[in-house]
Amino acid sequence: MRSTFRIITLIGTLCFVGLSASFSSFAVSEQKIEEAEPEKGPNRGRMLRKGDFAIELAIFETGVPPEFRVWATMDGKAIEPSKVELNVKLSRLGDGIDDINFYQEGEYLRGDMVIYEPHSFLVSLYAKYQGQIYDWQYDNFEGRTKIADDIALAMEIVTDFVAPSTFHETVEVYGRLILPADATSNVYARFDGLVQKVHVKLGDSVTKGQLLFTVESNESLQTYKVLSAQNGIVTKVNVTSGEQSKGRSLLQITNDKTLIAELAVFPKNLSTIRLGARTTLTINGVEAKQVSTIDSRILKVRDDQAKLFRVLVNNPDSVLSEGLFVSADIEIDSYDVAMAVERKALQSFRDFTVVYAKVGNEYEVRMLELGRVVGDEIEVLSGISIGTEYVTENSYILKADIEKSGASHDH
Numbered sequence: 001m002r003s004t005f006r007i008i009t010l011i012g013t014l015c016f017v018g019l020s021a022s023f024s025s026f027a028v029s030e031q032k033i034e035e036a037e038p039e040k041g042p043n044r045g046r047m048l049r050k051g052d053f054a055i056e057l058a059i060f061e062t063g064v065p066p067e068f069r070v071w072a073t074m075d076g077k078a079i080e081p082s083k084v085e086l087n088v089k090l091s092r093l094g095d096g097i098d099d100i101n102f103y104q105e106g107e108y109l110r111g112d113m114v115i116y117e118p119h120s121f122l123v124s125l126y127a128k129y130q131g132q133i134y135d136w137q138y139d140n141f142e143g144r145t146k147i148a149d150d151i152a153l154a155m156e157i158v159t160d161f162v163a164p165s166t167f168h169e170t171v172e173v174y175g176r177l178i179l180p181a182d183a184t185s186n187v188y189a190r191f192d193g194l195v196q197k198v199h200v201k202l203g204d205s206v207t208k209g210q211l212l213f214t215v216e217s218n219e220s221l222q223t224y225k226v227l228s229a230q231n232g233i234v235t236k237v238n239v240t241s242g243e244q245s246k247g248r249s250l251l252q253i254t255n256d257k258t259l260i261a262e263l264a265v266f267p268k269n270l271s272t273i274r275l276g277a278r279t280t281l282t283i284n285g286v287e288a289k290q291v292s293t294i295d296s297r298i299l300k301v302r303d304d305q306a307k308l309f310r311v312l313v314n315n316p317d318s319v320l321s322e323g324l325f326v327s328a329d330i331e332i333d334s335y336d337v338a339m340a341v342e343r344k345a346l347q348s349f350r351d352f353t354v355v356y357a358k359v360g361n362e363y364e365v366r367m368l369e370l371g372r373v374v375g376d377e378i379e380v381l382s383g384i385s386i387g388t389e390y391v392t393e394n395s396y397i398l399k400a401d402i403e404k405s406g407a408s409h410d411h
Helices: 149-154 395-405
Strands: 013-017 020-025 046-050 053-060 067-074 084-092 096-105 108-111 121-129 132-140 144-146 158-161 163-178 184-187 193-198 211-217 223-227 232-237 251-254 258-265 278-283 290-297 307-314 325-342 347-349 352-359 362-367 369-374 377-382 389-393
Touching: 046 132, 053 121, 053 132, 067 084, 067 096, 067 121, 084 108, 144 395, 163 278, 163 307, 163 369, 163 377, 258 278, 258 325, 278 307, 325 389, 347 362, 347 395, 352 395, 389 395
Parallel strands: none
Antiparallel strands: 013 020, 046 053, 053 067, 067 108, 084 096, 084 121, 096 108, 121 132, 144 362, 158 389, 163 258, 163 325, 184 251, 193 211, 211 223, 232 251, 258 307, 278 290, 278 325, 290 307, 325 377, 347 352, 352 362, 352 389, 369 377
């Protein structure tokens, strides 16, 4: 067993490049006070001695969940297990105390509870034999390190809390933006005549009731005004001042405040898509995502067997244009999970997948049993508690520090 005490100092500076940040240089110095490796007994357990009385405490995990087994001796001779009273308390980082009592099983004493991972704790052992009390205390830490808060901040170690979550399973599809069928209207003269003046030009924004043309009627020779019947943008001008209207469309106005994302869904996903499904849109060239719902569908399939589903897209500032490519995540299921963590927080430790829990300025592994994965989150079935603070960003720094220390624990 090796106890390690670290004094960690940051002597580098932060360099920021673009949107990511990294250290140009930092150094971590460690001062280690090493103890001799603890004595091992014939059952590969840790030997604890006081005078002629000795205890061998081993974590046994062959064919069973990890548990304590104890052998006691006096003057090197085995003691009948029933004659020894024994209690072990394990003080865990942030997780309280495991209180373990023992009962005889054959030639040894067996602990009455599972020693769950991580096997990282302060061990307090109490034994009573022939009226004499013996006690020991030692640390058995693994996967644990200490970093001062100001250094953690400088290293951009970010934390969050384990919490319930709602998972949204989605299907990714692609498409493009089109204009609604009623987005464009053509403007005609009520009575054919001479267009005396065109008051707008191509690309102008117009509002309902705005003056577009002044026309002199061929029949009455009276001058009248042609006004816009809607808000929108002038997308075509087919006449100039001094021309006859001749019953044709004089001008075209397009209202692009609402567009349609036409999304192609292929046969393998058709059964999962429903009208009203929540849809998150990513539009080419636009940073912000839009959330909407499936509004309608086209019954006929395309030549490539895709069916088109339509989503209304708000465009209040006319930033979006017809023809832009779109990707979309269509929700196909939604459910609550009791606990979830961010996937980017996961690290490997021995044969386990872990996150690093934070208690004060100490960090320690938590071995997780994981469930379903949706997006950036993963369901946690066991191994950590609701409300635990854990590292979400730059957890590799902790992993590297722990691996460098080479700390081990008793088995």
